[in-house]
Amino acid sequence: MTDFRTRATAFSRRSVLRTGLAGAAAAAVTATLAACGSSSADSGKSDSGKSGSASGGTVEVTTARGKATAPKNPGKVAVLDISLVDTMVELGLTDSIVALPKKNLPERLKSQFSSDKIVDTGALKEPDFDSIAQAGPDLIMIAGRTAGLYDQLTPISKNVLDFTVDPKDFLKSFTATTEQIGAVFGKEKEAKKKIEEIDARVEDIKKKAEKLDGTTAILMVSGGKVSTYAPGSRFGGIIYDALGFKPMVESTKDAAHGDTISFEFIAEKNPARAFVVDRDAAIGDEGKGAKAVLDNDVVKRADAFKNDAVVYVDAHAWYISSTGIASFNSILDDAEKGLAAAK
Known part of the structure; x- marks a missing residue:
């Protein structure tokens, strides 16, 4: 618990420095994370402050930051990039998403995430860290505009994956990222099918x-x-x-x-x-x-x-x-x- 609260305090300081949040807002985030840490002592949750649990052990994946170990089939995922939300939906993983930036969703997806049970994380580049912490994610997924938030998110969950696609090698990077997301959620076959369909269109x-x-x-x-x-x-x-x-x-x-x-x-x-x-x-x-x-x-x-x-x-x-x-x-x-x- 002490280690988690230390990390939460560090998170609060980084929030002030990196995102310009007011002192009161940063303190609120720290308080939320500290509460999560206290809750983990009471109910056996991990020191990352998460309240959900993955059901299939772990899996090694390759991210934009290199190799990483992720929970297999995580039940509660905070998805902070709309491209990743898009891919999750296409792979049949809508029910795994517990937090996302609702304002930035395309019209075709808004109805799927209108429930108050799904946390709105706020702006893409300046998300509400307090809300993310309250969602208690097993895994946080970032990319593109939110990739720079990695260090600020690790006090909320030790499992943060950066799936940013490299525009200089778009097709290869897009394919690899889709495959890795499939691997995390046991959707390898579905990811492969989607990739094959896109490859055929690209070639034509x-x-x-x-x-x-x-x-x-x-x-x-x-x-x-x-x-x-x-x-x-x-x-x-x-x-x-x-x-x-x-x-x-x-x-x-x-x-x-x-x-x-x-x-x-x-x-x-x-x-x-x-x-x-x-x-x-x-x-x-x-x-x-x-x-x-x-x-x-x-x-x-x-x-x-x-x-x-x-x-x-x-x-x-x-x-x-x-x-x-x-x-x-x-x-x-x-x-x-x-x-x-x-x-």
Whole structure:
């Protein structure tokens, strides 16, 4: 118990330093964790503060941080990344999720997690650690935006797995991550089937995309500004590297957020087709939509816009949850639309 409370206190200090939480909020988290520690002494729960228990021993998996030992078939899981929620649902693991960021869920998943019994962990980058602790997870899963919270989550559960997908080797990393999640939950066969279905689609799209003339732009519109992406970036790793579309630009300075460009730049580069991500729509911000922003005479000089070869994509799937199974399939749907628009 002493060790757990020491770790909880350290967690409180890190919360103040790393996330800027007010002192009172950090103290509340510490109090919650200390209570969990006290409860474990009374009822035989582990020193991680969790109240659930895994039923199948342990399994060794490979994560973004290397090898890790995880509980096999954990019964109570806090999933702090929407891509991981997506994959869990696709593998039939909805009932294992006890905590997640409800606000960021796509419409298709909101009804499945509307119950008050499922804890809302709050914002993606600044989750409510108190709520996570109260959920008593056997396992916490993170990725992407939440990967940097690893050290702050280990006082809540000793089992924290980072399943971040590497955009520079997207397909291989996505496959490995899906397989590892399947291994944790005894869903290896289901994961294999999903991967095989995606691989078949990827192969078909790539064969067709590599034969296309001209380049393809990936444009993200946010707050009236436009940015573009290159191979190896968060979107380019899929569209260019995995699917074989020829890039409008070969490199950018910012792989995560793209490089800001002008309307004139688009016209000068003259892409034959374009995929457009409306970031404001993805995060629920009001304002001028991507179509309206790009509806101008300068942009229309580019062949993609002149020939109506522009796909306004599933913004949530691309921007929020691109590495989830269903979301990746939505991106492949958009890629197929791009192929059709190019004809």
